[in-house]
Amino acid sequence: MPKSKYDAIYKDLKLKIEAGDFPRGELLPSENSLIPVYGCSRNTLRRAIARLVTDGYVQTIQGKGVRNIFIPVEQTSYTIGDIETFKESSLRNQKNGSTRVLRFVELTADERVAGRTGFPVGSELYYIQRVHSLDGKPLILNHNYFLKSAAPGLTPEIAEQSIYEYLENTLHMTIVNSKRVITVEKITEIDEKYLELNVNDYNCLAVITSHTYNSDGVMFEFTQSRHRPDYFRFQDNALRRGNR
Amino acid sequence: MPKSKYDAIYKDLKLKIEAGDFPRGELLPSENSLIPVYGCSRNTLRRAIARLVTDGYVQTIQGKGVRNIFIPVEQTSYTIGDIETFKESSLRNQKNGSTRVLRFVELTADERVAGRTGFPVGSELYYIQRVHSLDGKPLILNHNYFLKSAAPGLTPEIAEQSIYEYLENTLHMTIVNSKRVITVEKITEIDEKYLELNVNDYNCLAVITSHTYNSDGVMFEFTQSRHRPDYFRFQDNALRRGNR
DNA sequence: GCCGATTTGTCCGTATGTATC
DNA sequence: CGATACATACGGACAAATCGG
Numbered sequence A, B: 001m002p003k004s005k006y007d008a009i010y011k012d013l014k015l016k017i018e019a020g021d022f023p024r025g026e027l028l029p030s031e032n033s034l035i036p037v038y039g040c041s042r043n044t045l046r047r048a049i050a051r052l053v054t055d056g057y058v059q060t061i062q063g064k065g066v067r068n069i070f071i072p073v074e075q076t077s078y079t080i081g082d083i084e085t086f087k088e089s090s091l092r093n094q095k096n097g098s099t100r101v102l103r104f105v106e107l108t109a110d111e112r113v114a115g116r117t118g119f120p121v122g123s124e125l126y127y128i129q130r131v132h133s134l135d136g137k138p139l140i141l142n143h144n145y146f147l148k149s150a151a152p153g154l155t156p157e158i159a160e161q162s163i164y165e166y167l168e169n170t171l172h173m174t175i176v177n178s179k180r181v182i183t184v185e186k187i188t189e190i191d192e193k194y195l196e197l198n199v200n201d202y203n204c205l206a207v208i209t210s211h212t213y214n215s216d217g218v219m220f221e222f223t224q225s226r227h228r229p230d231y232f233r234f235q236d237n238a239l240r241r242g243n244r
Numbered sequence C: 001g002c003c004g005a006t007t008t009g010t011c012c013g014t015a016t017g018t019a020t021c
Numbered sequence D: 001c002g003a004t005a006c007a008t009a010c011g012g013a014c015a016a017a018t019c020g021g
Helices: A005-018 A031-038 A042-054 A086-092 A111-117 A156-160 A163-170 A189-194 B005-018 B031-038 B042-054 B086-092 B111-117 B156-160 B163-170 B189-194
Strands: A058-061 A065-068 A097-108 A124-134 A137-147 A175-186 A204-214 A219-227 A234-239 B058-061 B065-068 B097-108 B124-134 B137-147 B175-186 B204-214 B219-227 B234-239
Touching: A005 A042, A031 A042, A042 A058, A042 A234, A097 A156, A124 A156, A137 A189, A156 A163, A163 A175, A175 B204, A204 B175, B005 B042, B031 B042, B042 B058, B042 B234, B097 B156, B137 B189, B156 B163, B163 B175
Parallel strands: none
Antiparallel strands: A058 A065, A097 A124, A124 A137, A137 A219, A175 A204, A175 B234, A204 A219, A234 B175, B058 B065, B097 B124, B124 B137, B137 B219, B175 B204, B204 B219
């Protein structure tokens, strides 16, 4: 359900582009010709197009038009500049995702935990360790830390389903943004065990470290996601802004 | 030099935030109070703020205000959602970057090259192999393919300086966007040799594969950047758009 | 090279909706 | 409930780039 007019236009254009309704590499109909089609103002249409630009679907050239540069990509990619839960990603890829909870404990942040996560010393936290599998193959080992005061009532049962669903739908929390860092790290014995890896094969893996914020401005989650290197794929569309 | 009014406001607010002029975690002055400060319309101010949101500097909450969520980060990070050249990155980090050209050849894309790069079979290409070092330490091994028709006149001398500077300032090409994929791959003998790695230590590295487009809509560059795993850092700020 | 038509980029003012307090 | 703050939407004006005659 589109939450606004420009969002509806954005989604419609996106679908049409994905469906190949516009020739690849060519220009889309001009803004002025699309305005009557959608019955909107120019600003509204331009807002929809701006989103397509950041998605890497089109590029705009002043004086010429809007070029379709969409290329169908591997659907198996893990994430694309948006916050997406494992469950959402599984559904999008029409795969059979499953989650196993390895550990579920409550703890108080000491110096060591505080330094690692960024939570203040003394914070009451949930620490959850989970393995995400796709079609039965373990792909991701997750270490989650949730601030208990912001995400109260978490249980192992919820962790096995979807924590974000619980936070958003039951607690009505609004998740806003997530600062992520991707690095490559050495494999630990825990990784080796739960991701069924062999040091003699790959001896490192991809790690996504993220600090996630809600609309109260509190960092309520720290997560370290450890990904099997042979299945890890992270996509991005970068724009050149330069100093011009 | 700001290229527009909203860009000037964006840069000014960004600097003020980085300088700590606004209390961290608190709300910025409201839009209405900033409008007279900058002498602009509300739309223009909101456009500047929208950029700060995508940068992860602030978050906006309807009915409340704009919260400063800036956290100073490691400057050593390689890249942040923008296309940045190695030279620009070195300067930003105030490091002493240097580039060594290992190979510089012209070739015609055969089946194998075409499949790997995405250029059509028969394309005339430059193939350039380079090592980027920071403070004398080799960090990145680059395999660049440039479309000769779009980037004519490349030389090893240019490749040792900055190819993008040549493309943008001399050829007046406008670089628009770059589709990137990050993966983790096994080390090859070439990596081992030029990045001074040891298989017994790390046996894989971070790989950024990118397809870059100019304003003519032609993919003129394919590049594979192979990064030392112990120095690789990729930052990102993801926004939760969900389905709400 | 100039001119005019087309197309995107920037900016403004206003009105209305919605969430917070 | 009212005041405040951000979100959406509209319409208009002018600038800047592109392209064809």
